[in-house]
Amino acid sequence: MGPDLPINNSDIPNLSPDDALERDSLVFRSYIALGSYQLVISEIDSNAPTPLQAVKFLALYLSDPTQKDLTITNLREWLGDAALANNPILRLVAGIVFMHEQDYNEALKYTHAGGTMELHALNVQIFLKMHRSDYAEKQLKVMQQIDEDHTLTQLANAWLNLAVGGSKIQEANLIFQDFSEKYQMTGLLLNGKAVCCIHMGQFDEAETLLLEALNKASFRSVGRLNDAKDAETLANLVVCSLHLRKSASRYLSQLKLYNPEHVLVKRLSSAEESFDRAIQTRV
Known part of the structure; x- marks a missing residue:
């Protein structure tokens, strides 16, 4: 499976504009996960909605180390626009980028308020990288209150268990084993x-x-x-x-x-x- 393999995103009937936008965002992020950065960069033009522009920032950031500073500068400009700054995908991308930069306080500026399961899960990751498992546990409890069985909640639980160690390792192992039986490895x-x-x-x-x-x-x-x-x-x-x-x-x-x-x-x-x-x- 090469990086240019098409992702199955067959049309789903009767999607609202917001749902269609969320679908497109997920598809492009999937291509990023496969390393197909240039495909994402070329297909998202300057007139695309904010969530897709945010995904393009992530592709630009990951694709060329020499352009990281410029990408971060442009990302900060968008984050400084009050009309755009609260977009959850833009905040998620900001969190991912600044986590990559190991600037965890800056990442939390945009992610700490949560609002989506992805943002809560990213907060767990950031707190664990800061060696603050106590704060990560608080975020996990928020996720559990929203949806205890959500895939991201279970993953965040496994990450926290790994960080805590001891008897929690076996619990983490059971979560990963359960996923391996439910989904493709x-x-x-x-x-x-x-x-x-x-x-x-x-x-x-x-x-x-x-x-x-x-x-x-x-x-x-x-x-x-x-x-x-x-x-x-x-x-x-x-x-x-x-x-x-x-x-x-x-x-x-x-x-x-x-x-x-x-x-x-x-x-x-x-x-x-x-x-x-x-x-x-x-x-």
Whole structure:
């Protein structure tokens, strides 16, 4: 399945204009998830409604690292327009972009008010990245009050359980297992199950799941492992390989090549620099 494979978005009869817009937004975001950034950029013109323009900002941001600053500047201009700033898709994209930038306070400026399940779920992610599982739990409770069985509520619950650890790991594993039985297996689910296995010391099983995730990514975007999920697969394979006393150099090299800004790469570079300084001091 290559990145240009058409997504099944067969016409649904009697959609209201708002529902049709939501459908189009989801379809274009699906193409972004497949790495088809240029398709999204070319098909959404300057006259498109705000939600689609927001999706285009996300595609622009992810497609070209050299244009990130310009994209963020343009995104801020839209967010500064009172008539546009409350659009939930625009706020969601702002949250995603600033989370990528690791500017979590800025991300929360646009997402904290919630309003949609996606915004609440993104808040959970942001709080977990800030190591504030207490705030993430509060967001999860809001989601549970709205719809306890919603897919995003269950995913957010699994993420929080992974962050808390201990006995919660088994609960997270059951959620990912339930999803894997209900839906087609994805890289996100495979990584979720693998991380549970790593926490439980089941490294051989984790490696099998992660290699399956990596194969799916390679099959999807032939030679272009460049989205966040693929990066996490490589990072998890590095950790898993080290626990299995196997060489992790190939996965680490791929991670450095495709995702040089990944936290694992940065931490390793920092450790290597500290080691080199210590050696020079001794010499």
